[in-house]
Amino acid sequence: MKSLNWPFGREDWFGTGEVESSELAVARYHRCAQTLPTMYVILMVNAWLLGAVFARQAPGWLSLLCPALGTLFCVVRMRAWLQARKADPTLDQVLAALANTSRLSIGLVIIQAGWAFALYFYGDEATRSFLFFFIATTTLAVIYCLAHLRVAAIRLAIIANVTLFILCLVSGTSIHLAAAMSLLVDSIGGLGVLTSTYRDFSKTVNARAEEQRRAKEQELLLRMIDNMPVAVMTVEPQTYIINYANQMSKALIRSIEHLLPIRADDLIGTSIDVFHRSPAHQRGILADPNNLPHNARIRLGDEVLDLKISAITAMDGHYMAPMLTWALVTKEVEAENRIRYLAHYDALTELPNRITFRRxxxxxxxTPGNRVGLLYVDLDGFKLVNDTRGHQIGDALLQQVAARLKMVCNGPAVTLTRLGGDEFAVLLPHDSRQQALLLADLIVTALGAPFDLDYDRTIRIGASVGVALAPEHGGEPDILLSRADMALYAAKEAGRGTARLFSPDLEKQVQERVRLEEELRSALASGDGLFVFYQPIVDIPSGRVTSREALARWHHPEQGWVSPGRFVPVAEQCGLIDQLGAFILDRACRSAAQWADEAHVAVNVSAMQLGKGTLVDLVSATLSASGLPAERLEIEVTETALLSDEHRGIQELLSLREMGVRISLDDFGTGYSSLAHLRTFAFDKIKIDGSFVRDALERPECAAVVRAIADLGQRLGVRIVAEGVETEDQLELVRAEGCREVQGYLYGRPAPGEADALLIAGLDSRR
Structure with a gap:
């Protein structure tokens, strides 16, 4: 609210000392418009009466002209204030009008005082007494008319009283002095009444202005609340009747009217009980502000209301009413329930997930005395299906796996869980070995049957199961899980598609494997104990060594020579195969570069190395460092290595072929789709798996496989190598079947290179 500082001085003589508000100035203006016309009428009448009394004694310009001029001025000012009653001026116009009137009023009083002095010297005793009466009555009348121009009224009183006292000094009459004293007393009293009246007037105006301001603020607040995008209601705390609801509340009520006994238009005046099945509880919360704020969710049919209740308090802190804000949160609740479900259940199979299983x-x-059986299930061959058929087929396969597991594991208190990927777990309410292994066998059988996916396709996978029992095998979750995992590992090592129960020997094997991993890591870091042996591949007609296969060997300081069948799988499982493969490739290339017969060197590449995008750079860098021509290097891959990521693997082999490196297909005949790979990539050499060669003399079907592969190589223009040739009879058989090259103990066992021969001989002699 704007405050006013008067240009002519402080407008609160004998007042409160407060700065005037704009509302008070406007109120004074309108009061002046009511009283000032009366003041001007009084001035005109009294002036003509005074002029008439002195008409015979004073000159005409004093008795007639002065009243006429005063009348003209008063008529002009009276007309202006009469028009002001109908006007709606601005604040600046109000201030200007009040200031101008104050100045003009003082000027008019001064002129009248001078006129009175001029008339005094022409009058006799009687006319002079009337002059004193004129000044007194006019002064009192004007003071009351200027009640809302206090400065002007005070100055007028001062000028009038000074005028009378001067006239008293001139006349020296006691009657005149008494009249002057009477006017002084009346002026003081009148100004006191004026000040008190003005103070009350100011308080009234300011209170009304404050009330209007609060009313506007309240109206604005109500409009804001009414248009808020949040549903708001207030309730009478004594009767629990809804006494206010904004538009959003009514709109939301309209959307759920079918669930309530009221309509949106009848909301105000209705009891809040219509929203609750237990009104007494709700009333208890609303009645006591100590219960607030309060949050709750209320279900109405298929809808959910989110309710927040807060207390509205007055400025003195007492509880006025509760305010309710609410919203329909049905979709949000559904989303929250879905999130909560997904946090504890697997979205694909709808089985409990790892978190639920762990809890x-x-x-x-x-639970004291509780006995538990834990079956750890891992699918055999699922990764191959997922990689070769796509994730869509893989997901459909997992759903069918879950469905079969639900049918098998349907006993009371049996919990089936998908831990993630292709791993499942089953919790049994007992520790019976017989029953646990029986259920494990049922699982293996159920998951070993063909799956019908993608219309007419039939997919076969399998399952391995590890079993651990509590308390026999451990009473802590982590211990029981680790031992079930050890049993699962043993089942996979046993050939997959089987179940194994945990035993202490398994833990020893795992510990030995962990220790072997640590020692292999140390050997790779230092290079101590790791060697590369070479086994020759011989051309049958000429007897010449055409190439040598590089084979990793590890001499353990305590265990002696560790079989590659032990440490190579460990390297693949713990992520050391890249480091081991780089070591073998580097040693093989450096050794081959020194061979006088310039035979090729063949290096095996693990499935873990192929398809990662690092093999080509590794081979290129190794060839450059060793100086070995690319044409003398052969990279041997197995079919299973290609299956892990066939597209990327083939691309890497093509890149190596462009460098001049030769590519051989190892263990041909034991893979999943041999002919398909021969069609996809033109290999330089195919090696027949040694198992066919060893059994070919006793088993005609194995001899037929050797013959078929040799014939296929001739038709494709690919060199065929028969592995595992250990006797002359086997040599004659593979020669008769059409093989040109052989590898086996008949021609030589794996042996170290010349640089390592003396060191290895010393190691063997010490043992």
């Missing part, structure tokens, strides 16, 4: 396992093991 269930902990709860069961924590």
């Amino acid at each position: 269930e396992l902990e709860d069961r093991l924590a």
Whole structure:
């Protein structure tokens, strides 16, 4: 609210000392418009009466002209204030009008005082007494008319009283002095009444202005609340009747009218009980502000209301009413429930997930005397299906796997869980070995049957199961899980598609494997104990060594020579195969570069190395460092290596072929789709798996496989190598079947290179 500082001085003499508000100035203006016309009428009448009394004694310009001029001025000012009653001026116009009137009023009083002095000297005793009466009555009348121009009224009183006292000094009459004293007393009293009246007037105006301001603020607040995008209601705390609801509340009520006994238009005046099945509880919350704020969710049919209740308090802090804000959160609740479900259940199979399984396992093991059986299930061959058929087929396969597991594991208190990927777990309410292994066998059988996916396609996978029992094999969740995992590992090592129960020997094997991993890591870091042996591949007609296969060997300081069948799988499983493969490739290329017969060197590449995008750079860098021509290097891959990521693997082999490196297909005949790979990539050499050669003399079907592969090589223009030739009879058979090259103990066992021969001989002699 704007405050006013008067240009002519402080407008609160004998007042409160407060700065005037704009509302008070406007109110004074309108009061002046009511009283000032009366003041001007009084001035005109009294002036003509005074002029008439002195008409015979004073000159005409004093008795007639002066009243006429005063009348003209008063008529002009009176007309202006009469028009002001109908006007709606601005604040600046109000201030200007009040200031101008104050100045003009003082000027008019001064002129009248001078006129009175001029008339005094022409009058006799009687006319002079009337002059004193004129000044007194006019002064009092004008003071009251200027009640809302206090400065002007005070100055007028001062000028009038000074005028009378001067006239008293001139006349020296006691009657005149008494009249002057009477006017002084009346002026003081009148100004006191004026000040008190003005103070009350100011308080009234300011209170009304404050009330209007609060009313506007309240109206603005109500409009804001009414148009808020949040549903708001207020309730009478004594009767629990809804006494306010904004537009959003009514709109939301309209959307759920079918669930309520009221309509949106009848909301105000209705009891809040219509929203609750237990009104007494709700009333108890609303009645006591100590219960607030309060949050709750209310279900109405298939809808959910989110309700927040807060207390509205007055400025003195007492509780006025509760305010309710609410919203329909049905979709949000559904989303929250879905998120909560996904946090505890697998979205694909709808089985409990790892979190739920862990909590269930902990709860069961924590119950005194509780016995638990844990089956750890891992699918055999699922990764191959997922990689070759696509994730869509893989997901459909997992759904069918889950469905079969539900049918098998349907006993009371049996919990089936998908831990993730192709791993599942089953919790049993007992520790019976017989029943646990029986269920494990049923799982293996159920998952070993063909799956019908993607219309007419039939897919076969399998399952391996590890079994651990509590408390026999451990009473802590982590211990039981680790031992079930050890049993699962043993089942896979046993050939997959089987079940194994945990035993202490398995833990020893795992510990030995972990220790072997650590020692292999140390050997790779230092290079101590790791060697590369070479086994010759011989051309049958000429007896010449055409190439040598590089084979990794590890001499353990305590265990002696460790079989590659032990440490190579460990390297693949723990991520050391890249480091081991780089070591073998580097040693083989450097050794071959020194061979006088310039035979080729063949290096095996693990499935873990192929398709990662690093093999081509590794081979290029190794050839450059060793100086070995690319044409003398042969990279041997197995069919299973290609299956892991066939597209990327083939691209890497093509890049190596462009460098001049030769590519051989190892262990041909034991893979999943041999002919398909021969069609996809033109290999330089195919090696027949040694198992066919060893059994060819006793088993005609194995001899037929050797013959078929040799014939296929001739038709494709690919050199065929028969592995595992250990006797002359086997040599004659593979020669008769059409093989040109052989590899086996008949021609030579794997042996170290010349640089390592003396060191290895010393190691062997020490043992």
